[in-house]
Amino acid sequence: MSSTVLNLGGMQSVSTMTGTIDYSQIIEQLTQANRAPGDALNATIQNEQLKQNDWSNVAKLATAVQNDLVTLASANTFNSFTTTIGGTDTSAISAAAAGGATAGTYAINVTQQGSKATLTSGAEIGKAAALTDPMNANEFAQPISLGTISATIGGTTVSHTVTGSDSIDSILTALFGANGSQVSWSMNNNQLSISSNTAQNITFGTAGDSSNLFQVLGLTGQVLAGTGTSAKSSLVGHAQLNSYLTSANFSSSLTSTTSGDLRINGVDITYDTGTDTLQSVINQINASTAGVTAGYDPLQDKMILTSNTSQPVSVSDVSGNLGQVLGLTSGVAGAGQPWIYQINNGPAQTSASATVSNAIPGVSFTMNQTGSATLTVAQDTSALTKAVNTFVGDFNTLYGQLNTYTGKGGDLQGDVAIAQLGFQYMNDVLNTVPDMTQFAQQSVWGIGINNGAIGSAPGTTNSLQVDSGALTAAFANDPSEVQSLLTGMATRLNTDLTNLTGQFNTLTPNSLYSQNISGIAQNMENMYADNIKNTEQQQQQIYDQAAAEAQQMQTQFNQLQQFQQQMAAQQNALAAMLGSLKGY
Incomplete structure (x- = not known):
């Protein structure tokens, strides 16, 4: 009886005299059996990871309570x-x-x-304008925009296009004819005066004008209602706020020096005439400790210094003459x-x-x-009640989580490192604080902080609670002892929490600083991390061993298959030889 080999995928099975064995399935089953102890370690790793996470969460919650304790013991909480x-x-x-x-x-x-004292420039600080000054001169209250300007004479509108080289003289001549024809004009004390020589109404400016000259002069909309009526402009020549001091159109000349020192109420305001502007000097004065507010009045073309108090304002030029140019050293003082x-x-x-x-x-x-x-x-009790309630809320979260972790079925049930922490922390809060005399039980019980009245129903005394009325009444009665009670309690609890978290703060005793502690929680996290690492290494060794044994079985199967192939070849050769002998 001959035997055959069924080859599935090259190395799937081995024939026997009675059938075929699926050797690959046997290897897989044996490998799974060898890996099973490693797979069983997943539950251990997962359990250790849960415990590590629990300790990390406890440290986080405890740190929040420590932060609350710092606020609770702060002097600001009691001195509001x-x-x-x-x-x-x-x-x-x-x-x-x-x-x-x-x-x-x-x-x-x-x-x-x-009332506040003021100091105003004795005269206009800007250089007066002339009728012949061009429109592009740096002297007007604001730059003159070029374009059309108009006037209405009777029912007729006359217009002129203003250019940079135009002057007040040339513009008025273009609109009204030579000086004295329809109107007469003159410049006196830096103001333009215009009078009518015609019985017709004359109106300055129209809605369609693109030049702002009449607006800058304060003439837009003014009407000369017949012969002899007149109008007067606002100040024409002005000091320039945003030009360098050397070209700010001052009526008096600055000294040749570029650096200067203006002293106001004993405070030095230094400047550079080539790089500073009147506005930058004003800004510097207002930002200084001179105790005044500086400003420029464009209607009067004057500087005004207003004292922050009723005290008089004093101004002097230490070097340079800016104070004199601004009219402040000879200014008019308004007494406060x-x-x-x-x-x-x-x-x-x-x-x-x-x-x-x-x-x-x-x-x-x-x-x-x-x-x-x-x-x-x-x-003010609001800061105190807020600090107490925040602490109590965070403490209860920590206390409740500790009970959950260590209670029946909890991840850390039976963990001796954590078993008594909740009890210890509650005692830190509620136990007597040394040297207290004013309130009942010499603890925070006496000021409205407790974990339930004596005789409370079961299950109602597992967390702190605050009687805000009792707390505020105690604070009103003796704020000093309330502060001492809460500070003493906070310091005691913080010391134990520091041992847990390793988190130092202003309440941590100096003795703990020198110990450089890492905290119980971190030590436990490290321990569980090491356990996880060791278990994972042990698991990997099991998996590596299972893989090695699977490879060894595969090698043995290959050898068996080769041997079977050799036997089959020999069997075939023998059969052929026997067949050739049948003819004899």
Whole structure:
């Protein structure tokens, strides 16, 4: 009986005297069996990963609580004050309180409204214009746009196209004829005067004009209503705000030096006549500590310095002569008057400024007008209640998560490193704070922070709660001890949380800084990371061993197949030889 070989894919099966064995399936089954211990480690890896994530989350939640504790223990949380204005004239004052203010009620009577001192240029600072000056001269209140300009004489509109070389003289001549024909004009004290020599109405400018000359001169829309009527322009020649000082069209000449020093109220304003403009000098004055506001009045062509208080303004040229050119060293001073007020019917007091910051400790009030008002300064509990409620909310999240992780069925059930943390942290919050005497139990229980009243129903005392009414009442009664209670509790809890997180802050004791601790949570994360790494290495070894054994079985199968092929060849040769002997 001959045997045959069934070759599936080159190395799929081996024939036997009674049938065929699927050797590839046997190898696969054996390989799966060899890999099974490694596959079983996936559950271990997954479980270790969950524990590592849990510790990471606990550290994150604990860090949030630590941040809350820093805010809770901050002096700003306890030193916030509010101000309320009452009385007869509530608009007479406004006020604000800073940390460390003195609570109380103050009667403030403003008896004199103060005024600011001013200093104005003694004369126009710009060079006066002439009738023959061209339109492109750098002297007008704003650049003259070229184009059509018109006037209406009776019912007839006459127009002229303004060019850069035109002058006021040439434009008026083009519109009205020679000086004295229909109108007469002259330039006096930097203003253009025009009078009518005709009985017809004359109107300056039309809606279609593209040149702005009449608008710049303040003549647009003005009407000469018959012979002898007249109109006068605004100032024609002006100082130029945005040209360099050397070409700003000043009426007086600057000294040849490029660098100068203008002193205002003892503050030096330095400038360069070749690179600074009048506007940049104004900006520098306003940004300085001179205590004035500088500005340019285009209607008067003058500089105005307004003091921030009633104190007079002093100006001098240390070097250069810009102060003189601006008319400030010989300017006209507008005297200011101080504010006068009384507090609690005390003696009259004066202030050069409307704002008084040294009369009531920690309080600044601003006088707006004369009148009587009542200023009440009170402790602000909003910052405290916000800080306490934020802390309690984050603490409860941490506490609840610890209970979930360590409770029945939790990922960290039985983990001794975490088992007692929730209990420890709750005790840190609720235990007695040393040296406290004012409130019941000498702990935060006495100021409205607890985990449920004694005798509460089961399940209702697992988290902190805040009685805001009790908290604010305690704060009003003794703010100093409330601050000491909360700061002491915060410091104690923060120390234990630092051991957990390794996160240092302003509440961390100096002894812990020197230890350079990494924190329990990080150590546990590292431990689980190492466990995962070791398990994955162990798993890989199992998989590598299974692969090696599969390769060895495959090699043995190949050898068996080759041997079977040799046997089949020999069998065929023997059969052929026996067949050739049958003829004998």
